[in-house]
Amino acid sequence: MTTAKTTPSAPLAPPSMLDGLKRIKVPKSFDLLSEQLQAEIMSGNYPPGASLPTERELVAATGLSRGSVRESLRMLEAQGLLQTKAGRYGGSVVAAPTDALLNRHINVYAKGRSVPWTALVEVRQALEPTVAALAARNRSDDDLAELRRIAGRLDQAAANDVPAFLDENANWHAAIAAASRNDLLRALYSSVSGLMMEASQIKNFASEEIRQKVMLAHRRILDAIERRDEDAARRRTERDVQAYARYLEAVVQATGGFVDSSDLQR
Amino acid sequence: MTTAKTTPSAPLAPPSMLDGLKRIKVPKSFDLLSEQLQAEIMSGNYPPGASLPTERELVAATGLSRGSVRESLRMLEAQGLLQTKAGRYGGSVVAAPTDALLNRHINVYAKGRSVPWTALVEVRQALEPTVAALAARNRSDDDLAELRRIAGRLDQAAANDVPAFLDENANWHAAIAAASRNDLLRALYSSVSGLMMEASQIKNFASEEIRQKVMLAHRRILDAIERRDEDAARRRTERDVQAYARYLEAVVQATGGFVDSSDLQR
DNA sequence: CAAATACCTATGGTCCAACAATTGACCGCA
DNA sequence: TGCGGTCAATTGTTGGACCATAGGTATTTG
Numbered sequence: 310m311t312t313a314k315t316t317p318s319a320p321l322a323p324p325s326m327l328d329g330l331k332r333i334k335v336p337k338s339f340d341l342l343s344e345q346l347q348a349e350i351m352s353g354n355y356p357p358g359a360s361l362p363t364e365r366e367l368v369a370a371t372g373l374s375r376g377s378v379r380e381s382l383r384m385l386e387a388q389g390l391l392q393t394k395a396g397r398y399g400g401s402v403v404a405a406p407t408d409a410l411l412n413r414h415i416n417v418y419a420k421g422r423s424v425p426w427t428a429l430v431e432v433r434q435a436l437e438p439t440v441a442a443l444a445a446r447n448r449s450d451d452d453l454a455e456l457r458r459i460a461g462r463l464d465q466a467a468a469n470d471v472p473a474f475l476d477e478n479a480n481w482h483a484a485i486a487a488a489s490r491n492d493l494l495r496a497l498y499s500s501v502s503g504l505m506m507e508a509s510q511i512k513n514f515a516s517e518e519i520r521q522k523v524m525l526a527h528r529r530i531l532d533a534i535e536r537r538d539e540d541a542a543r544r545r546t547e548r549d550v551q552a553y554a555r556y557l558e559a560v561v562q563a564t565g566g567f568v569d570s571s572d573l574q575r
Numbered sequence: 576m577t578t579a580k581t582t583p584s585a586p587l588a589p590p591s592m593l594d595g596l597k598r599i600k601v602p603k604s605f606d607l608l609s610e611q612l613q614a615e616i617m618s619g620n621y622p623p624g625a626s627l628p629t630e631r632e633l634v635a636a637t638g639l640s641r642g643s644v645r646e647s648l649r650m651l652e653a654q655g656l657l658q659t660k661a662g663r664y665g666g667s668v669v670a671a672p673t674d675a676l677l678n679r680h681i682n683v684y685a686k687g688r689s690v691p692w693t694a695l696v697e698v699r700q701a702l703e704p705t706v707a708a709l710a711a712r713n714r715s716d717d718d719l720a721e722l723r724r725i726a727g728r729l730d731q732a733a734a735n736d737v738p739a740f741l742d743e744n745a746n747w748h749a750a751i752a753a754a755s756r757n758d759l760l761r762a763l764y765s766s767v768s769g770l771m772m773e774a775s776q777i778k779n780f781a782s783e784e785i786r787q788k789v790m791l792a793h794r795r796i797l798d799a800i801e802r803r804d805e806d807a808a809r810r811r812t813e814r815d816v817q818a819y820a821r822y823l824e825a826v827v828q829a830t831g832g833f834v835d836s837s838d839l840q841r
Numbered sequence: 842c843a844a845a846t847a848c849c850t851a852t853g854g855t856c857c858a859a860c861a862a863t864t865g866a867c868c869g870c871a
Numbered sequence: 872t873g874c875g876g877t878c879a880a881t882t883g884t885t886g887g888a889c890c891a892t893a894g895g896t897a898t899t900t901g
Contacts, residue, residue, distance in 0.1 A: 335862095335863090337882095337883070337884095338883080338884070339649065339883090339884095343653075350687075351682075351683070351686050351687070357687065363851085363852065363853085364852080364853065365851095365852080365853095373884080373885085374884055374885045374886070375885090375886085375887095376642055376645075376883095376884070376885070376886090377883085377884065377885085379642075379646060379853090379854090380645060380646055380649045381649075383605065383646045383647075383649045383650050383653070384649050384650065384652070384653035385653075386650070387609075387649070387650035387651075387653040387654055388653055388654075388679075388680065388683055389680075389683065389684075389687075390683060390687065393853070394852090394853080394892090394893085395852065395853040395854065395891070395892050395893075396851080396852060396853070396891080396892040396893030396894065397849090397850060397851045397852055397853095397892080397893055397894050397895075398851075398852075398893075398894050398895080399851085399852050399853060399892075399893070399894085400851095400852065400853075401853090404687075405687050405688055406680075406683050406684045406687040406688060410680075410684075411680060411681070411684045413654075414654065414655075414672075414676075414677060414680040415677070415759075416617075417613075417617070417654055417655065417656060417672050418655075418672040418676075418677045418759065418762065419759055420617050421616075421617070421623065421655075421656065421670075421671050421672040422671055422672060422758050422759075424758050424759045428757045428758060428759050428760065429759065431705065431709060431757050431760060432705075432757070432759055432760050432763065434705060435701055435702050435704070435705035435706070435760065436701050436702070438701070439697065439698075439700060439701035440701070443697060491694045491697050491698070492688050492690050492694065493681075493684065493685055493688075493690045493694050493695065493698055493767075494694065494697060494698050494701065496684065497698065497763060501759075601891095601892090603853095603854070603855095604854080604855070605854090605855095629880085629881065629882085630881080630882070631881080639855080639856085640855055640856040640857070641856085641857085642854095642855070642856070642857090643854085643855065643856085645882090645883090659882070660863090660864085660881090660882080661862070661863045661864070661881065661882040661883065662862085662863040662864030662865065662880080662881060662882070663863080663864055663865055663866075663878090663879060663880040663881055663882095664864075664865050664866075664880075664881080665863075665864070665865085665880085665881050665882060666880095666881065666882080667882095
């Protein structure tokens with residue numbers, strides 16, 4: 310090393326060899342393989358249903374050990390990209406990511422970051438009016454029939470059966486989301502909605518009065534969806550969601566505490 | 576076996592032993608462990624930063640082999656719940672799920688399911704007005720300064736530097752999302768927004784005229800955010816997003832084709 | 842001939858043991 | 872005090888072996 314390194318009196322600004330260097334991350338073998346496989350799959354060369362090579366073939370192709378190969382496969386499996394079957398003619402098959410998987414990941418994110426309850430309400434506030442509007446636009450007759458059935462069961466349960474009411478309410482939201490005919494929107498909305506429901510149950514949110522209001526609100530929205538009136542569906546949902554948000558705020562004020570998702574943790 | 580099994584003339588309705596049985600799914604060891612660890616982490620007993628037992632301790636505690644334990648850890652790592660370091664005093668520590676991870680999962684979902692471009696637009700249409708409104712409500716002075724800087728660079732790039740323009744536009748959206756002070760909303764919006772940007776780039780969407788309109792729209796929204804005018808921010812964003820959607824529809828009509836996310840796949 | 846049955850075997854699932862690579866802490870020296 | 876080397880615990884990776892699973896196929900059976 311030259312003495313210039315530490316002498317402050319160096320005549321020229323010493324061009325350090327360090328300049329061209331950045332943080333070096335040593336990749337792990339299983340990371341490399343899993344990224345490679347993921348790229349391959351997402352490139353479209355392996356559509357859902359396509360079979361991956363067997364573990365032993367991957368071992369031969371990559372030069373890695375079977376353990377490392379398996380760790381890579383587990384990573385893709387955890388992301389919902391793969392599904393693995395044992396036995397002869399088994400193996401790993403490319404899978405279409407499911408709503409349930411995305412739901413889990415959103416759950417992990419929300420709980421892991423302790424996303425406050427208010428934030429969930431805000432996201433719902435953003436999504437639900439559009440969901441309703443799209444449902445009004447794209448619903449099928451079957452969707453409508455299903456919504457009617459759920460609304461009926463909701464009416465029945467509203468009077469005395471709180472658990473059933475909450476359950477049917479969840480079904481209601483899921484059904485509207487399905488009717489919107491937008492996979493991504495449905496998945497996102499269902500996740501957030503489910504997260505909130507969970508919180509509502511814990512907070513014992515379904516008073517008699519609330520249940521009645523929810524019921525009526527659903528009826529009005531159902532009406533708009535039936536008439537395929539997008540604007541009405543959107544406006545009515547906006548109103549309901551805002552009312553809910555205000556009510557929530559009042560409750561938070563009343564209980565004086567800050568309600569966050571840690572309440573969700575059993 | 577009794578002969579009654581196949582005789583149709585059995586006097587009584589034969590109460591079959593099969594009645595109480597349902598489909599049995601044999602669990603894999605690594606699935607069991609990973610679920611157990613995930614439950615433990617999400618229960619809050621292990622907040623981000625907490626250390627998990629070492630692999631060999633887990634082996635001792637569970638009776639599984641180290642390979643199975645490692646496969647479990649890889650699954651959690653792929654979900655963003657863990658981060659593992661090698662070396663003495665290394666090991667697995669609980670991590671707070673990052674936006675990047677959720678982004679990846681949403682990408683996997685959208686591309687894996689070939690979510691059409693129009694669906695992305697719809698989700699954006701749902702999220703962006705609320706994002707803008709919340710940004711107007713919750714922005715800090717630093718947020719505002721950052722937005723101003725980006726708007727300035729956007730103006731500069733609009734005339735001739737399309738790549739820089741697209742880049743700064745992405746920054747703009749990210750900055751607004753950050754100013755909304757809602758982690759989940761920010762993560763969801765950034766993901767969807769990024770997905771759309773990618774598509775826009777490929778479709779060569781940034782004509783001179785469009786760039787000018789985008790610039791003006793941003794200026795108007797920036798103004799509303801500066802004045803902390805939630806309603807204005809929401810309304811203006813709604814208008815812009817709708818205009819964008821209509822423009823998109825026109826382009827789709829013109830090209831005559833159906834544009835879906837498979838265009839994103841290289 | 843048809844149906845039930847018994848193998849057959851390729852594939853993932855699991856375990857074990859060993860060694861390599863990594864990395865923070867510790868210690869000794871100048 | 873600061874620097875460098877050593878140490879040791881922990882993950883990373885490999886190889887091999889055997890078990891469990893499950894679809895196909897041949898065989899037996901009626």
